[in-house]
Amino acid sequence: MLRNFCLTCLLLFSLVCVEGQTVLSGCVKDADTEEVLPYVNIVLYKNGKMLSGAISNEDGTFTIQSKRNADSVCFSSIGYRYEGFVLKKKTYENLTIKMRTDVQILQSTTVTAERSRYKRKGNPAVELMKKVLEHRDSNHISSKDFYEYRSHQKTEISLLGISDSLRYNRMFKNLQYVFDNVNTSPLSDKSYLPVYFTEQLAENYYRKRTNSEKNMIIAQQEVEISKFLDPQSLENLLSEIVDQVDIYENKIHILSNDFLSPLSASGVLLYHFFLGDTVYLGEEQCVKLLFNPSNARDIGFSGTLWISLDGTYRVVAADLGIHKKSGINFVEALSIKHDYEYREGVMIKTREDICSELSIYGLQLFVRKKTLYDNYVFDKQRDDAFYSSYDLTERLPGYNKKLPNWWTENRIEQLTESEKRTYENSARLNNYTAYKVILKTVMAFTSGYVEIGKIDLGPIENTVSWNDVEGLRLRVGGKTNMKFNKNLFFEGFLAYGFGDERFKFRTKAMYNFADKVYHQWEFPKNLISLSYEENTNIQGQHLLMGTPDRLFLSFNRGSTDKMSFDKTLRLEYEYETLSQMSFKVGVQYKRQQALDNLVYESFDGTHDFGWINNPSIDFEFRYAKGEKFYQQQQYRMTINTTAPIFTFNYSYGTKLLSGDWSYHSLKAVFQKRFYLWTFGYGDIALEGGKIFGQVPFPLMFVHHANQNWAYQDEAFNLMNYYEFVSDTYVQFMFNYNFNGVILNRIPLINKLNLRECFAFKTVWGGVAKDNMPGEGKGYLMDFPRDENGNYTTFALNNGPYIEANIGLDNIFKVLRLDYVRRFTYLDNPNIAKWGIRFRLRFTF
Structure with missing residues (x-):
């Protein structure tokens, strides 16, 4: 008797709960191609107020529910028109939602998202980011017990804002060959003239058990200006501006500050995330995830992550910058671009390009560091003594005396015409008396x-x-x-x-x-x-x-x-x-x-x-x-x-x-x-x-x-x-x-x-x-x-x-x-x- 009474009460309680719920399930597809659409925003409303939100899965399927009665549902994804309908019942199953493309929707949705009140609860972009964080450690290369790779780093400092009046000034009448190397900044339309260039080839080794990293510099060369300026100190100063970046880490040190990475454990609290459209990077289908700091004046990044749609939630590419209101001194613009490949279950970085435009009391500079990576080797264990060496950065004998032919044969990426000219111009300038006087003056002030x-x-x-x-x-x-x-x-x-x-x-x-x-x-x-x-x-x-x-x-x-x-x-x-x-x-x-x-x-x-x-x-x-x-x-x-x-x-x-x-x-x-x-x-x-x-x-x-x-x-x-x-x-x-x-x-x-x-x-x-x-x-x-x-x-x-x-x-x-x-x-x-x-x- 008591058992039947309890079962009856439980059944009545369940009916009451269902009576107050709205539940929808189904699949979202492209109206033209019939392809399934992952990560579509789905929101339930009542009287114009959002009750709950969800996103479609990798295969386009979705389930969304609300404890309160909803009167309408809306489906949205950047690159597609809004789809929605009025709810006439509380439960819908096996829905097929077909969305039509709209090339204008990307811009309008981005503006609307920034101006509307941001919510984390029920936000499909935040839910996606949480999935990325769940898979972050397994996707990161540091999950491997051992790995090795080769890196080729090229760093360039240039004078920014080169005008025709400066170029054709009589003072530089005999130096016109220098101005033939003027380029245009990828961050603006300003012209820049390279004045310093250095490149470095290194072999890098990692062991997970002791979190040990060892770097062996195979070769390094720079323009001869560094004979007057200590290149090691200059390298350390440059690393404060454009150091290597790992977005999988919790923090990123750049511009003499520690920025919170969007992939950090606290990223969903300190950043606002917005879903973008679905795109292809090569043959990889990805969804764009846009983000910016919750407070524009805080130190943080703004940019885009491209997230794989194959269920691994990998970051396939990244593009980071800083907000103009961030309060970082002397920085007019910053761009950090990463390209990755998926290999042996982890993401490996293949290319990094960091550009920065600086303005220091009238002196405008363009600083760029490009790093390429190859020859990845996994799970190759070396002797303990190799990793436990006190000198974790070694410069091999003769590292700074490599001949041009050696460089041509061993570079990961050959020099561009502009980079070649920077070397050539430096050699010619060192025979110019006025240039020597300028360098000695710089040395007097710095040393x-x-x-x-x-x-x-x-x-x-x-x-x-x-x-x-x-x-x-x-x-x-x-x-x-x-x-x-x-x-x-x-x-x-x-x-x-x-x-x-x-x-x-x-x-x-x-x-x-x-x-x-x-x-x-x-x-x-x-x-x-x-x-x-x-x-x-x-x-x-x-x-x-x-x-x-x-x-x-x-x-x-x-x-x-x-x-x-x-x-x-x-x-x-x-x-x-x-x-x-x-x-x-x-x-x-x-x-x-x-x-x-x-x-x-x-x-x-x-x-x-x-x-x-x-x-x-x-x-x-x-x-x-x-x-x-x-x-x-x-x-x-x-x-x-x-x-x-x-x-x-x-x-x-x-x-x-x-x-x-x-x-x-x-x-x-x-x-x-x-x-x-x-x-x-x-x-x-x-x-x-x-x-x-x-x-x-x-x-x-x-x-x-x-x-x-x-x-x-x-x-x-x-x-x-x-x-x-x-x-x-x-x-x-x-x-x-x-x-x-x-x-x-x-x-x-x-x-x-x-x-x-x-x-x-x-x-x-x-x-x-x-x-x-x-x-x-x-x-x-x-x-x-x-x-x-x-x-x-x-x-x-x-x-x-x-x-x-x-x-x-x-x-x-x-x-x-x-x-x-x-x-x-x-x-x-x-x-x-x-x-x-x-x-x-x-x-x-």
């Missing part, structure tokens, strides 16, 4: 040195400077270049301060164990050096590039009178691997003497230390796998790397050779940049150090301060020089740039393309009792004081030092302004509780 035969004079920026101790400081320096010797180099300077009336100098000899092509500091280093220097020094002034005696660093707040005069004899060996692992070992003898308001005397005033003698042995290990950098002679600047950077330093001070102290010093640094796609990027730096043994304050950790008006990421911008010292400390710095994610959503303000940024910095440390001068320890060296006897240098024994700042970046595309606030140690003398700092930088 800071002026080439005069076998000698390079510079750095230019160090010629004039001033500070409170030396007053006006004039300096002349130079180094030998590759014309002198490819292994042995000499470098030095002579400076004079008109305030202290004292000469300073450095002389240095360097020997490279491998021949260099461009300069002695060329990556990777295998360098031994011996130097002797007598110079002034401000401890705690931390610079990533250059030296303190630069003109720009002469503008400071407060006083810069706490300086020492150092005499340093140093022997050093430095070795780098191609995977950015470096080792540095040094032996030095350093003597320090206090200058001006800096005094080296005991706490009880009975002893003047005079010169501090500090013989030491030091070791540094640094690892930054995958790091890219721009090298300006001996100085390097990391370029937007997301790889973690580890640095470890050890120093041993000895009483041998008349040394005054014996100690061990340890320091470790961790740095990491991370991107949050449209939400910006951040930089984290964690640092710590410990000194074992008794040392005076000049040999402690003097915390990094910045008294310059220019903001520094790696220093405390409201801390004074020599304000804090520690023998034990932990330091944390966090800088974040939102890339305008907030301001881009405020009307009118979003037109300024401003970017929000903030930073938080703190250091916590202290000085051990054995190193802290005071009562009962009068023999210890006292901390510096001012003329009134008040301390100006402190230990961090009363808690951490904290400062933070908020600011606006991208003002006029180049300026950043920060409001900086100090939160602790506010009673210290001559400190600033807050300040405004600026920074100039060029970034996309």
Whole structure:
């Protein structure tokens, strides 16, 4: 009895549910050809409001239902006229819907889709994209355990906007052959003239188990302009503009930003997708899937994906660009085109073409990188040692000395006539005196040195400077270049301060164990050096590039009178691997003497230390796998790397050779940049150090301060020089740039393309009792004081030092302004509780 009652209730409940449902099923076909139509949009309506949506399957069949009663249905697909009818009953089965072509429907539907309110729920394009994502990993080549391939990369830089008035200017009367190579940009109707060209052939290897990639550069050549500009640095800079792109990855790094890929797991949330028409690419039938960012001002792509209709949901081709409102600096247009083939169950890339038009304060450039791929080999396993090598990028011997015949026989794609002319024109231009002068001028601005035969004079920026101790400081320096010797180099300077009336100098000899092509500091280093220097020094002034005696660093707040005069004899060996692992070992003898308001005397005033003698042995290990950098002679600047950077330093001070102290010093640094796609990027730096043994304050950790008006990421911008010292400390710095994610959503303000940024910095440390001068320890060296006897240098024994700042970046595309606030140690003398700092930088 109970069983019959339950069955009756279940039957009645089912009837009630069906009574409130609308269900349609059938097949969609082309009215002319009778071919089935996949991915047709199907929408149920009631009183003009959408109830539910679906798309037809690969074989044209469909099923759509709604829990509520619908009164009409509409079938749509770009390239076809709308089809629909009024529903007179709740269930339709075995329908055959025939759609008629309409060549005008593509444009009208695209416009309507962009203007109407976008919905993800029930959106056939989103449903298709979800299917693509379900099959993404299995279609990606990385699903293979092993694969190998060959790549042929061609990169070109051109001057854009070449006019007839420029071409026929009398200045270029004898250079008309150069203008015979003018072409038209595929992104616009502007003319461009190639000025730089490089190509590279490489073999590439991948192992899935350890996610290891190994690249072997077989051959590389470029036009001779790169004899003046370091090609490795130029290559790294170009990779920030037009790097290789893999749309199957979650993120794509290009234009110095991390773009969210439309095929990422979060793509359906941050992009709007629209179904296009069905087309053939060769013999492959595909459906076009159009997309753009949900917010036009967010960092994202706009473009088209061609999705296969064979049930594998493969991306057969891709065409990506950026929206004009995206707020990317200096970029007028961008195009990324990919061609794929389906082989052994995965998609392999056969061709990539990336083009970009840039406009940098009047200078218009066209940058293009074409990469071709062939010789794919799957599941060929090699020895573990092959993949575990530290040097994951190798340049084979003689890679840059291949003859023209070799290139002709081995290129995947032969050079175009324009590319051939670029090589030929470069060779002819190098015999043109005016062209040589232009290149040397470019070198002077980019490297800071002026080439005069076998000698390079510079750095230019160090010629004039001033500070409170030396007053006006004039300096002349130079180094030998590759014309002198490819292994042995000499470098030095002579400076004079008109305030202290004292000469300073450095002389240095360097020997490279491998021949260099461009300069002695060329990556990777295998360098031994011996130097002797007598110079002034401000401890705690931390610079990533250059030296303190630069003109720009002469503008400071407060006083810069706490300086020492150092005499340093140093022997050093430095070795780098191609995977950015470096080792540095040094032996030095350093003597320090206090200058001006800096005094080296005991706490009880009975002893003047005079010169501090500090013989030491030091070791540094640094690892930054995958790091890219721009090298300006001996100085390097990391370029937007997301790889973690580890640095470890050890120093041993000895009483041998008349040394005054014996100690061990340890320091470790961790740095990491991370991107949050449209939400910006951040930089984290964690640092710590410990000194074992008794040392005076000049040999402690003097915390990094910045008294310059220019903001520094790696220093405390409201801390004074020599304000804090520690023998034990932990330091944390966090800088974040939102890339305008907030301001881009405020009307009118979003037109300024401003970017929000903030930073938080703190250091916590202290000085051990054995190193802290005071009562009962009068023999210890006292901390510096001012003329009134008040301390100006402190230990961090009363808690951490904290400062933070908020600011606006991208003002006029180049300026950043920060409001900086100090939160602790506010009673210290001559400190600033807050300040405004600026920074100039060029970034996309």
